[in-house]
Amino acid sequence: MSYLKKNWISIIIITVFLLWTAGPILMMLQQSIKPTIIMFLDPPKFVFKPTIEHFIKIFTKNNILMNMKNSIIIGSSTTVLCLGLGSMCAYSLAKLRLPGKNIWAFLILLTRMVPVGALMMPLYVLMRKFGLAGTYAAVIIAHTTLNLPFSIWMMKVFFEDVPLEIEQAALVDGCSKFKVFTSIALPLAAPGLVATGILVLLNSWNEFMFALILSGRATRTLPVGISSFVGSVSIDWGGSSAAAALASIPIFIAGILIQKYLVRGITMGAVKG
Numbered sequence: 001m002s003y004l005k006k007n008w009i010s011i012i013i014i015t016v017f018l019l020w021t022a023g024p025i026l027m028m029l030q031q032s033i034k035p036t037i038i039m040f041l042d043p044p045k046f047v048f049k050p051t052i053e054h055f056i057k058i059f060t061k062n063n064i065l066m067n068m069k070n071s072i073i074i075g076s077s078t079t080v081l082c083l084g085l086g087s088m089c090a091y092s093l094a095k096l097r098l099p100g101k102n103i104w105a106f107l108i109l110l111t112r113m114v115p116v117g118a119l120m121m122p123l124y125v126l127m128r129k130f131g132l133a134g135t136y137a138a139v140i141i142a143h144t145t146l147n148l149p150f151s152i153w154m155m156k157v158f159f160e161d162v163p164l165e166i167e168q169a170a171l172v173d174g175c176s177k178f179k180v181f182t183s184i185a186l187p188l189a190a191p192g193l194v195a196t197g198i199l200v201l202l203n204s205w206n207e208f209m210f211a212l213i214l215s216g217r218a219t220r221t222l223p224v225g226i227s228s229f230v231g232s233v234s235i236d237w238g239g240s241s242a243a244a245a246l247a248s249i250p251i252f253i254a255g256i257l258i259q260k261y262l263v264r265g266i267t268m269g270a271v272k273g
Contacts (some may be wrong), residue, residue, distance in 0.1 A: 025248075031241035039237060051262030054242035060114060064243055066218070067225030072250070073136055074211075077202040078143040082200045083142075083193060086151035087159075091181050093152070094159035095167070105156070112149035116209060119145070124213055134216025142210040147200045154199070159185055194258055205251060222247040 031039070033050040058064045091107050092098060123145070127138040135260070167222050172181045208223040215224060226247065229240035 004240075010209075021101045023176050028241045028244055030075040031237050032245045034238065036146065036238055054238035055246070058128060058239055058243050058246070061241070062225065062228065062239070063220075064222075064225055064246065067220055067222045068247070068250075070136070070219050071205055071221040071223075071247075072216070074143065075138050075201050077136070077140045078147060078204040079197050081140070081144045081203045082147050082151040084195070085199050086148055087155055087186065087207055088181070090152045090155035091159045093183055095164075095185070096177070097160075103152075108149050112153075116146065120209065120213055123210070127214055133214060138214040139211050139219065139221070142214055143204045143207060146207070146210070147203050150203075151196050151200055154196045155189070155192060158196075161192075163189045198254065198258065201254070202251060205247075 030046075033052070034048060034087055036050045036053070038045050073143040079145040085268050089108075095156055100106070113123065119142075123138075123142050127133040127141075132138040132141070160249070166184055166188075167180050170184055171177075175183070205221075206223060207221075209226070211224050212227070216222060226240055226243045229243065
């Protein structure tokens with residue numbers, strides 16, 4: 001009881017934050033299993049017999065599995081590209097003696113500040129010109145363009161925390177710079193790379209505008225598929241909630257499986273006592 005009295009302000013703040021965060025998620029889950037006939041009752045009915053009619057509908061009448069497959073392909077490809085290209089660039093900026101590398105780092109950060117809306121038309125025109133519009137490649141390139149600057153800057157911090165003495169010892173033993181990067185820097189910065197990869201995957205998984213403009217009928221991602229439940233005169237709240245709940249499952253499972261790496265990656269570089 002004494003603990004509660006001393007920390008009641010913190011407990012209240014945390015409780016309010018949890019309710020604010022979990023409220024929309026719980027509402028989404030409730031809508032996904034609520035019968036359509038009681039969906040819009042006033043006052044709302046919170047006690048009811050759950051139904052799976054909305055999940056049956058999204059599997060039988062909507063291409064939700066195809067949308068999920070597309071999101072997995074695009075999200076994983078974007079993550080691999082951002083980690084592969086971003087790690088080499090981040091290591092170069094963090095460890096190598098490059099002329100004007102601070103200017104290059106600033107220019108990379110500057111590209112992240114460009115409004116997303118300003119990139120839509122140029123990217124669409126380029127994809128049409130090269131015959132990539134409507135393909136996986138178009139969306140993957142767009143998502144990589146959006147996430148690569150963020151990946152570089154995030155991984156740059158992790159590589160800066162790799163002890164310089166270990167790398168110097170490897171160079172003395174005859175390792176090349178690339179060998180030091182692949183055999184020493186990457187393993188030591190692995191938690192940070194995992195954290196970066198998860199954040200990139202989340203950004204790609206949830207991105208809507210580029211996926212809407214650049215994808216085709218066969219390459220639509222989950223956010224685009226969920227938007228199809230919004231009609232011109234009505235919204236299928238049950239179907240959209242069921243699809244959104246389904247879209248949350250893979251990311252939720254991935255977060256649980258690599259939680260320890262995510263926490264270690266986020267806390268890398270923190271002040272240690």
